[in-house]
Amino acid sequence: MKPVDQSAAADMFIADVQHERFHDHHLWDLRKGRDQERDQIPEWETLRQLASDIKAHTLTHLADYLEEFERNATANGVQIHWAQDAQEHNRIVGEIFAAHQVKTVIKSKSMLTDECQMRPYLAELGITVIESDLGERIQQLDDDQPPSHIVVPAVHKLRGDVAKLFARTINSDPNNDDPKVLSEAGRQSLRPHFLAADAGMTGANYLIAETGSFVVCTNEGNADISANLPPLHVASVGIEKLIPRIEDLGVFIRLLSRSALGSPITQYTSHFRAPRDGSEMHIVLVDNGRSARLGMADFWTSLKCIRCGACMNTCPVYRRSGGLSYGSVYPGPIGVILNPAIDLHRYRALPYASTMNGSCTSVCPVKINIHEQIYQWRRIISEKQELPLLRRTALDVAAKVLASPALYRRVIAGVDQVSREFPRALIYNPLNAWGLQREIPDAPKATFHQWWAKNRGADHE
Amino acid sequence: MTMTPIAPRVALFVPCFIDASFPEIGVATLQLLERLGCIVEYPFNQTCCGQPLANEGDQKNAAACEALFVQNFAGYDYIVGPSASCIHHVRQHMDAIEQTDEVTQVRTHAYELVEFLHDILQVRDFPWASFPHKVALHNSCTSLRSLQPPLASMSEIRGPAFSKPKELLANVPGIEWVELERADECCGFGGLFSIFEEGVSAKMGYDKVDDQRRAGAEYIVSADMSCLMHQKGCAQRLGYGQKYIHIAQILNGDTV
Numbered sequence: 049m050k051p052v053d054q055s056a057a058a059d060m061f062i063a064d065v066q067h068e069r070f071h072d073h074h075l076w077d078l079r080k081g082r083d084q085e086r087d088q089i090p091e092w093e094t095l096r097q098l099a100s101d102i103k104a105h106t107l108t109h110l111a112d113y114l115e116e117f118e119r120n121a122t123a124n125g126v127q128i129h130w131a132q133d134a135q136e137h138n139r140i141v142g143e144i145f146a147a148h149q150v151k152t153v154i155k156s157k158s159m160l161t162d163e164c165q166m167r168p169y170l171a172e173l174g175i176t177v178i179e180s181d182l183g184e185r186i187q188q189l190d191d192d193q194p195p196s197h198i199v200v201p202a203v204h205k206l207r208g209d210v211a212k213l214f215a216r217t218i219n220s221d222p223n224n225d226d227p228k229v230l231s232e233a234g235r236q237s238l239r240p241h242f243l244a245a246d247a248g249m250t251g252a253n254y255l256i257a258e259t260g261s262f263v264v265c266t267n268e269g270n271a272d273i274s275a276n277l278p279p280l281h282v283a284s285v286g287i288e289k290l291i292p293r294i295e296d297l298g299v300f301i302r303l304l305s306r307s308a309l310g311s312p313i314t315q316y317t318s319h320f321r322a323p324r325d326g327s328e329m330h331i332v333l334v335d336n337g338r339s340a341r342l343g344m345a346d347f348w349t350s351l352k353c354i355r356c357g358a359c360m361n362t363c364p365v366y367r368r369s370g371g372l373s374y375g376s377v378y379p380g381p382i383g384v385i386l387n388p389a390i391d392l393h394r395y396r397a398l399p400y401a402s403t404m405n406g407s408c409t410s411v412c413p414v415k416i417n418i419h420e421q422i423y424q425w426r427r428i429i430s431e432k433q434e435l436p437l438l439r440r441t442a443l444d445v446a447a448k449v450l451a452s453p454a455l456y457r458r459v460i461a462g463v464d465q466v467s468r469e470f471p472r473a474l475i476y477n478p479l480n481a482w483g484l485q486r487e488i489p490d491a492p493k494a495t496f497h498q499w500w501a502k503n504r505g506a507d508h509e
Numbered sequence: 510m511t512m513t514p515i516a517p518r519v520a521l522f523v524p525c526f527i528d529a530s531f532p533e534i535g536v537a538t539l540q541l542l543e544r545l546g547c548i549v550e551y552p553f554n555q556t557c558c559g560q561p562l563a564n565e566g567d568q569k570n571a572a573a574c575e576a577l578f579v580q581n582f583a584g585y586d587y588i589v590g591p592s593a594s595c596i597h598h599v600r601q602h603m604d605a606i607e608q609t610d611e612v613t614q615v616r617t618h619a620y621e622l623v624e625f626l627h628d629i630l631q632v633r634d635f636p637w638a639s640f641p642h643k644v645a646l647h648n649s650c651t652s653l654r655s656l657q658p659p660l661a662s663m664s665e666i667r668g669p670a671f672s673k674p675k676e677l678l679a680n681v682p683g684i685e686w687v688e689l690e691r692a693d694e695c696c697g698f699g700g701l702f703s704i705f706e707e708g709v710s711a712k713m714g715y716d717k718v719d720d721q722r723r724a725g726a727e728y729i730v731s732a733d734m735s736c737l738m739h740q741k742g743c744a745q746r747l748g749y750g751q752k753y754i755h756i757a758q759i760l761n762g763d764t765v
Contacts, residue, residue, distance in 0.1 A: 059708035072716070076691070083664065092667040362665070364695045368712045401706060403699030403713075404564070406654030410665035419655070423602075426566030435565070439705065447562055447570030450525065451577055453554040460529045481704045485711035486742030489530040496528040496535035500551050 049394045052375030054401040061204075061370040071204055072367040075197075079361045081310020082411065088312075089302070099299050100415035103352035106290050107342060113257040113290050114333065120260025121331060124322040129332045134164035137334045141166060141249075141282060142173050144330055148280050150175060150246040154238075156264070156271035157181040158251030159198055159355060160284050160334055162377045167192070177249070178241040180270035182234050186210055189217040196371030196379065199308050199357035204370045238270075248274035252285040252320075252331075253354065254300060258293045261321040262331065265304060265314040272318050279327040283320070287333050288351040300354060303413035307358040341389055346424040350385050352414040359408035359418055365401055374398060381408035385421040388429070396434040399425040457497065464491035517629070519547045520582050522590030522619070524735075525557040531734050537761040538591045538622055544637070544761070545630055552581035560598035563605060564700050572605040575612075583611045587629065588619040591757050593652035593660060593733050594700075596621040601657065621652070622757055623660055623732045627673040634680050638762040641683030645726035646674060647740070649733035650695050660732060664693050674732055674756055681759060687724040691717075698739035714743035722749050732756050 062068050086092045106113055118128045129144075131137035137160075145153070153170070155161070155177050167177045167188075179188045183201035187193050190213055195201030202210070207225040215222035220233040250271045252262040262283060264271045275281045291297060305314045323329035342348050360366045360380035371379035376395065378386045384402055387395035399422045408418040429435060435443075449459050467475065468491045476483040494502070519542055523535040542549050559574030578599070582588045590596050599619040606612060626632050652660040661672035678684055697703070697713025704710075718740055721729055729751060731737050737753040744751055754765060 055706050055708065058706070062708055062712050068712075086667050089667075364697065364713050365706075365709055368709050368716075399566075400702070401709075403650065403695050403697060403702050403710075404655070405650035405695035405699070407650070407663075407665055407695065410654055410663055423564070423566075426564070427568055428566070430566035430568065435567075439565075440567075443562055443565055443567045443570050447567070447573060450557040450559070450562070451573035453556055453577070456525070456556045460525075464529065481707040482742070484707055485746060486714065486739065487745035488742065489738055492530065492532050494532060496523045496532035497553075499532050499536060500553075504551070 049391065051394055051396050052398065054369065054373050054375070054397050057373035057375070058365075058369035058401070061373055062368055067204065067206060068368060068370075070206055071370060074203065075361045075367045078308075078310055079358075079411070082307055082358060082361070083310075085306035085310050085312060089306070095299055095303055096413055096415050099303055099354075099413055100352060102291060102296050102299060103414050104349070106292055107288065107348065107351055110287065110290065110342065113292055114287060116257040117255055117260055117290060118333075120258065122260070124260050125329070126260065126322060127328065127330045129330060131332050131334045131336070133336045134334075137164045137284060137332055137336065138166050138169040140332050141284065142170060142175070144280070144282055145170070145175055145247060146173070148247065148328075150280065152241065152245050153177045153247045153249055154180050154241050154245035154274045154278065155249035156251070156266060156274045157184050157201070158249070158284055159377060160251055160286050160336075161249070162194065163336065164284070164334070166284070178238070178245070180238055180242070180268075180274050181266070182231060182268060182270075185234060185238065186213065189213055194372065194377065197357055197360055198355050198378065198382075199360075204372065242273050242277055245274075245278045247280040247282060248276070248278040250275050250281070250283050250320075252283050252289055253304070254297060255285055255290045255331075256292075256294050256297065257290055259321065261294075261319055262289075263297065264318050264320065265301075265316065266318075267309075267315045269316050272316060275318075275320060276324070280330075281320070281323065281327065282330045282332065284332045284334060286338060287335055288338050288353075300413075304354060304356055307411065307413040308356040308361075337390060344389065347385065347389060347421055349416050350382070350418075350421060352416055353382055353386075354414055356413055358411040358413065362407045362411045364405065364407070365403065369401065374401070381418045381422070382416075385416075385418055385425060388425050392429065392432060392434060396429050399429060457495075460495055464495070467491040516546050516548050518586045519549045520585035520588045521549050521551045522555065522558075522582065522588050522595070523551070524590055524592045524595045526738065527591065527734055530738065531755070533763070534591055534734055534755040534757055537755065537757040537763050538589070541757055541761040542589065545626070545632055547587075547630075550585070555581045558595050558598050559603065559605065560595055561700055563598060563602055568605040575603050575606045578603075579606070579612050579615050582615050582619075584614070585618060587625065588615065589622055589625045590619070591622040591732065591755060592735065593621045593623075593649050593656050594735060597651045597656045601655070621656065621660065621732065623652075623673050623677060624658075626677055626760070633676065635677075635760045635762065638760055639682045640678075640728075640759050642727045643685045643687050643725055644728045644730055645687050645689055645721050645724055646672070646692075647696065647729050647731040647733075647736055648672070648674065648693055649731060649736050650693075652732055653693055674730070677756070677760060678730070687726050689720045689724050691720055696736050696740050698736045700735070703739055710739070711743065714739050715747065718744040718747065718749055718751070721751055726751050728752050728754050730754050730756050730759060
């Protein structure tokens with residue numbers, strides 16, 4: 049597939065001043081909210097370390113904990129399925145639904161089902177999946193536009209956009225963009241789907257090995273209705289979501305919503321353990337590249353991710369680019385390090401869509417060294433010749449110059465001379481990326497090197 | 510003023526962009542170190558530490574630069590450069606070449622100017638300096654979140670606040686600090702990011718210089734001129750009046 053051009057997409061996002069400004073400010077507010085919540089917790093940094101350590105322990109004993117989870121969940125009456133990749137996941141889910149003559153599914157938010165592109169697959173089988181998370185529903189109604197953020201999927205839209213979209217799709221008033229009115233309209237349009245659905249789907253934030261139960265965190269309660277109204281509940285979960293014990297859960301619950309939205313806890317933290325009488329519960333445990341990632345020395349810790357989105361909220365590049373610019377289910381800093389392992393060629397530009405400023409690493413509640421992994425991915429991209437030819441050539445030339453003191457002096461003198469003597473219109477040409485929106489530093493009378501030679505050079509020349 | 514008893518032998522590392530575009534910062538660094546009793550040498554065949562190449566992931570091309578750097582700087586007690594990102598590269602990333610004893614010696618003896626003044630010389634008084642202006646501090650991302658140990662605390666982490674640059678500037682009379690809304694958000698320079706991701710880079714830069722302007726800063730001071738080069742370029746294009754200055758120039762008492 050063609051490489052994603054994040055930079056070009058970001059430029060288009062920036063050109064829309066109103067949207068970019070709201071996006072940047074709103075997400076920065078979430079970051080500030082996160083800082084305020086952190087300030088209420090004296091042991092915040094200890095919690096982060098603990099969460100990181102629990103995940104490291106679990107991931108390094110993953111096979112054992114997965115089997116423990118399967119044993120305990122099966123004993124609870126839950127049916128466990130194993131899917132090696134996205135295709136197998138979709139096939140399994142399709143088969144479960146076929147066995148129950150399911151035609152409509154009500155589904156809460158799950159990044160994994162997006163990762164597996166499950167909705168289009170089920171649509172081919174004649175099964176309609178309705179998203180019940182408001183943000184996901186907005187994105188679904190907007191011609192199945194992907195989510196632009198893993199926690200707030202429609203954050204790139206203004207309320208006016210939603211008013212227009214809802215007017216077009218669910219017959220609400222196009223001139224009323226009051227968020228309360230809009231969410232009520234969304235709720236009313238969803239209600240019949242909740243009642244009519246043959247099956248409910250959720251993801252899971254945590255699988256707990258010792259109990260065989262799983263936990264879903266939402267703010268809308270939509271996962272609870274999705275799971276509890278229909279007679280069939282299917283949960284799709286990545287194998288990295290495991291934690292060993294129920295007592296470990298508190299560490300993550302305390303970190304999750306504070307990191308994500310700057311709220312102490314999600315409105316709903318729902319535990320699912322066993323099917324209700326007369327209903328069935330299935331869990332599809334999905335690998336889809338996770339085991340392979342676990343074997344990558346520089347990148348395995350990215351599996352610690354609890355999908356809080358804090359790295360997106362704090363990322364200055366993401367806030368000004370919009371999540372859709374990353375061309376992937378996982379945008380922002382975590383996407384930058386997850387995606388190249390999935391398709392290096394397609395996502396080769398993403399590790400360069402970063403200033404490596406490190407803010408992501410420092411807000412990450414499980415302490416993934418995101419910006420250092422970005423740096424490591426660049427080495428791989430360069431090694432595999434995935435840098436665009438023009439860029440590679442520029443680096444080859446720069447390297448020759450920088451490694452030769454004599455050539456380097458001549459080039460600098462030449463550049464300074466051009467800068468002094470050429471007319472402005474020639475210097476600020478369209479190929480001069482620096483000069484498109486910025487001034488170039490004035491050329492000094494002499495370089496430091498020349499200054500030294502003149503003033504201190506007697507002993508050295 | 511606290512001084513180490515024996516004059517330290519310092520190799521002055523003048524990063525390539527300072528050599529080419531901001532020689533006055535190299536001069537200020539040199540004069541300041543000499544004023545503080547250091548014996549300063551300038552390895553004459555130095556060019557670049559290799560950071561721009563290595564940050565692109567291009568280890569193959571970075572190797573020759575790194576080898577040349579080691580050839581120039583091996584054997585000194587201290588290598589001091591006025592740029593956190595370059596020193597970060599030398600200390601934490603310079604591994605495109607074989608890690609010989611000589612390379613390790615260079616990597617473990619490289620210091621960013623502020624940390625050298627603060628931690629090694631432990632100087633706090635600069636009696637020749639004064640700076641009667643409203644000043645905003647820009648801490649580069651590298652100096653906060655990558656360099657080990659960092660030059661200052663960052664807003665993301667819960668813990669005691671500290672700032673080595675502010676400690677050094679604390680006794681310079683006249684400075685009136687102004688605070689930014691987003692004090693340690695990245696300004697968008699990011700090395701070659703500023704060229705290859707020009708749109709986002711410039712937008713981040715514009716937001717940063719807007720913040721500085723709203724805060725009423727006359728000067729923005731930093732230990733990293735590369736960020737300031739980008740910010741200055743943005744501010745000039747927007748017609749803003751704030752000025753940009755390297756910490757070495759203030760501490761050396763340069764007239765600006």
